[in-house]
Amino acid sequence: MSIRVYVPRDAAAIAVGADKVAASIMKEAAARGIEIEMIRNGSRGMHWLETLVEVVTPQGRIAYGPVTPRDVVGLFEAKFYDGAGGHALYQGLTEQIPFFAKQTRLTFARCGLIDPRSLEDYRAHGGYAGLEKALAAGPVATVDQVFKSGLRGRGGAGFPTGIKWKTVAEAKGTQKYIVCNADEGDSGTFADRMIMEGDPFQLVEGMTIAGFAVGATRGYIYLRSEYPHAKVALEAAIEAAERASYLGDRVLGSAHAFHLEVRVGAGAYVCGEETSLLESLEGKRGLVRAKPPLPAHVGLFGKPTVINNVLSLAAVPHILAEGPEAYAAFGMGRSRGTMPIQLAGNLKHGGLFETAFGITLGELVDDIGGGTFSGRPVKAVQVGGPLGAYFPRALFDTPFDYEAFAARDGLIGHGGIVVFDDTADMLKQARFAFEFCSHESCGKCTPCRIGSTRGHEVLDQIIEGKNPAANMALVEDLCQTMKLGSLCALGGFTPYPVLSAIAHFPEDFALKKHHLEPAG
Amino acid sequence: MNNYETWSETRASAIIAAHIGREGPMLPILHDLQHAFGYVPDQAIPLIAGALNQTGAEVYGVVTFYHDFRRSLPGRHVLKLCQAEACQACGSNALAAQAQKALGIGFGETTPDGRVTLEPIYCLGLCSLSPSAMLDGEIVARLDASRLDELLVETDR
Numbered sequence: 062m063s064i065r066v067y068v069p070r071d072a073a074a075i076a077v078g079a080d081k082v083a084a085s086i087m088k089e090a091a092a093r094g095i096e097i098e099m100i101r102n103g104s105r106g107m108h109w110l111e112t113l114v115e116v117v118t119p120q121g122r123i124a125y126g127p128v129t130p131r132d133v134v135g136l137f138e139a140k141f142y143d144g145a146g147g148h149a150l151y152q153g154l155t156e157q158i159p160f161f162a163k164q165t166r167l168t169f170a171r172c173g174l175i176d177p178r179s180l181e182d183y184r185a186h187g188g189y190a191g192l193e194k195a196l197a198a199g200p201v202a203t204v205d206q207v208f209k210s211g212l213r214g215r216g217g218a219g220f221p222t223g224i225k226w227k228t229v230a231e232a233k234g235t236q237k238y239i240v241c242n243a244d245e246g247d248s249g250t251f252a253d254r255m256i257m258e259g260d261p262f263q264l265v266e267g268m269t270i271a272g273f274a275v276g277a278t279r280g281y282i283y284l285r286s287e288y289p290h291a292k293v294a295l296e297a298a299i300e301a302a303e304r305a306s307y308l309g310d311r312v313l314g315s316a317h318a319f320h321l322e323v324r325v326g327a328g329a330y331v332c333g334e335e336t337s338l339l340e341s342l343e344g345k346r347g348l349v350r351a352k353p354p355l356p357a358h359v360g361l362f363g364k365p366t367v368i369n370n371v372l373s374l375a376a377v378p379h380i381l382a383e384g385p386e387a388y389a390a391f392g393m394g395r396s397r398g399t400m401p402i403q404l405a406g407n408l409k410h411g412g413l414f415e416t417a418f419g420i421t422l423g424e425l426v427d428d429i430g431g432g433t434f435s436g437r438p439v440k441a442v443q444v445g446g447p448l449g450a451y452f453p454r455a456l457f458d459t460p461f462d463y464e465a466f467a468a469r470d471g472l473i474g475h476g477g478i479v480v481f482d483d484t485a486d487m488l489k490q491a492r493f494a495f496e497f498c499s500h501e502s503c504g505k506c507t508p509c510r511i512g513s514t515r516g517h518e519v520l521d522q523i524i525e526g527k528n529p530a531a532n533m534a535l536v537e538d539l540c541q542t543m544k545l546g547s548l549c550a551l552g553g554f555t556p557y558p559v560l561s562a563i564a565h566f567p568e569d570f571a572l573k574k575h576h577l578e579p580a581g
Numbered sequence: 582m583n584n585y586e587t588w589s590e591t592r593a594s595a596i597i598a599a600h601i602g603r604e605g606p607m608l609p610i611l612h613d614l615q616h617a618f619g620y621v622p623d624q625a626i627p628l629i630a631g632a633l634n635q636t637g638a639e640v641y642g643v644v645t646f647y648h649d650f651r652r653s654l655p656g657r658h659v660l661k662l663c664q665a666e667a668c669q670a671c672g673s674n675a676l677a678a679q680a681q682k683a684l685g686i687g688f689g690e691t692t693p694d695g696r697v698t699l700e701p702i703y704c705l706g707l708c709s710l711s712p713s714a715m716l717d718g719e720i721v722a723r724l725d726a727s728r729l730d731e732l733l734v735e736t737d738r
Binding site for chain 2 (some may be wrong): 480
C-alpha cells in the first residue's frame with residue numbers, strides 16, 4: 062500500500078522551496094523502493110513551518126516542518142513515512158499544533174486538508190452541499206439566509222452582504238453579474254490567495270450560489286496579476302466544475318445558468334476599489350466612479366452587479382450548508398461569524414489564523430504570533446493594509462471587531478496585521494503612506510491625486526528639519542482634506558496610517574534637527 | 582530568461598482577433614501582446630483601437646495607466662523586489678539598496694547591457710514570509726542578503 066504524503070502547492074510554500082521538496086521526496090522514495098502517493102494541497106496556514114510535509118497515519122496527519130530539500134534524506138532515515146517522531150522537524154499531529162488547534166476554521170475548513178485540484182475531494186469534505194441547499198430553498202430564501210448570517214463584506218468596508226444581494230435581486234435587468242474582487246493588494250494580506258489556491262471550488266460554489274440568488278448568469282473573478290498560481294488553480298477548478306455541470310447552461314440540471322471566467326488585473330492597487338475594478342474589467346483605465354449609482358444598480362457594463370470580496374463569497378457555501386444561525390453564533394456585536402486574520406511582517410509565527418471576531422490585537426501579536434521574528438520588541442502594528450492605522454502596544458486590548466477598531470481611529474480592513482519591531486521609523490512609514498497613495502492614485506479626484514504628493518513632500522521637509530511645527534500643522538490639515546474630500550478609500554483612508562503614526566509615536570516626529578530652527 | 586517574439590503586425594492582429602467578441606477584451610489583449618512581445622509596442626495601439634472601435638488616445642490611456650504594461654523591451658531578466666509594508670518591516674529597504682548597488686541601476690531601470698530590469702512590486706501576498714521577490718516569474722520568500730546575491734548571480738546567465 063502506498064503512503065500518502067502532502068506537500069503544499071501554495072505560493073508561500075513554493076516561495077520557500079516546496080516544489081523542490083516534493084521532487085526530492087519522490088526521488089528518494091523511488092531510490093528506496095517506497096511507494097508514495099504525493100498530493101499537492103493548499104497551505105495549513107502555519108507559514109513559518111513551510112514547507113510543511115504531512116504524512117497520513119492511522120492516528121491522523123503527522124507534520125514535519127520547515128522542510129528544505131536538504132532535510133529529505135534525513136526524513137527518510139528517520140522513517141517519516143511511518144509518522145515516526147525521532148526527527149528534529151517532527152511537529153506531531155498537524156491539527157494539534159497550538160496555532161492550528163486554537164482556530165475556528167469555517168471558511169478555511171478545507172484549505173490545506175484537501176487536494177485543491179480534485180472536485181471529488183471537495184465534495185467528500187462537504188463541498189457543494191451549500192449550492193444544493195440553495196437550489197432547493199429558492200433564490201429569495203438564499204438571500205435571506207445570507208442576510209441572517211450577519212455576513213459583512215470581508216474586503217474591508219464591512220457592508221452587509223445580504224443587503225447587497227437583495228438590492229441586486231430586486232433590481233430590474235435582463236443581464237446581471239457576479240464579480241469577485243480578488244485584487245488582494247493590501248500588504249500583509251494573503252487569505253484570498255490561500256483560498257483560491259487551496260480551496261478554489263469553495264469560491265466557485267459561493268459565486269454560483271450568488272448568481273442563483275440574485276438571478277445573475279455570468280460571473281467574473283478579477284484576479285491581481287501578482288497571483289499566477291491562483292490563476293492556474295481557479296481555472297482548473299472552473300474547468301472541473303463545468304465538466305460536472307456545477308457551472309454551465311443548467312447548473313446541476315436546474316433552469317439556472319451560470320458561467321464563470323477569471324480576468325487578470327495589471328498591477329493597479331486602486332483596482333481593488335470596486336468601481337475602479339469594474340472600469341478595469343470593462344477594459345478602461347481604472348478610474349474610480351462616483352457613487353451613487355451603486356454597482357448593485359449600475360455595475361459592470363451598466364448592469365446590476367454583485368461585487369464581493371473572495372472571503373465574503375467563500376463564506377457563503379458554509380452559511381448555506383450549516384445554516385445562518387450556526388455562522389452568526391460566532392463573533393461579537395455586529396461583527397458576526399469568523400474572520401480569517403493574516404499575521405504578517407516581522408512576526409515569529411506568521412500565517413493564517415481564522416477565528417471568531419472578538420480576539421484582541423495583543424493576543425494575536427504576542428500569543429498567536431509569538432512576537433517578532435527579529436526578537437526585538439514590537440513597536441507598531443499596522444492593521445488593515447496600507448490604508449490602515451498603526452497601533453501601539455498601548456492599544457493591544459482592542460478586540461478584532463469592525464466597530465471597536467473604528468472607535469480607535471483604525472480599521473480591520475481585509476484582516477491583515479503587519480508587525481514592526483523597534484527599528485521602525487514611524488515618520489518614514491507615514492511618508493511611505495503618502496508616497497504609496499501618490500504612486501497608486503487613479504488621478505480622478507484632486508485631494509488624492511495632489512494631496513498625496515504634497516503629503517510626502519511636506520514630510521520630506523520635516524525629515525530635513527525645515528519648519529517642522531508649521532509643516533506638521535499642514536500635514537494634519539491636508540489629512541482632513543483628503544479624508545473628507547476624496548472620492549474613494551485610497552485618498553480617504555491614507556490619513557489613517559499618517560495620523561495614527563503622528564498620534565501614537567510622537568517621538569518619531571519630534572523635531573530632530575530642532576537646533577536649526579527657531580523655537581515654535 | 583525571457584524569450585520574446587519580434588514585432589509582427591500579422592501576429593499582433595491575430596492576438597487581437599482572438600479576443601474580439603469577449604466582454605471587455607482590452608486587458609486580455611494587452612496581456613497577450615505583452616506575453617508575446619515582452620511589451621506593448623506602440624505599433625499595436627492603432628490596431629487595437631481599430632478592432633475595438635476606440636480612439637488611439639483611449640487605448641494609450643489604458644496602456645499607460647497600469648503598472649504591468651511596458652512600452653519598451655525589458656532586460657533579459659526581470660527582478661521585482663517587494664517594497665510594501667510587511668517587507669519593509671523585514672528589511673526590504675536594505676535589500677533594494679543592495680540590488681541597486683550591485684546592478685548599478687535604480688528601480689524602473691535596465692542595466693546598460695540589457696541583462697536585468699529592476700522593479701519594485703507592491704505585494705506578492707507572501708507577507709508572512711517577508712521579504713519577498715520575483716525573478717522572471719519565480720517567487721522567493723524569506724529573502725536575505727545572501728539569497729539576494731544568489732538571485733543576482735542567476736541574472737548573469
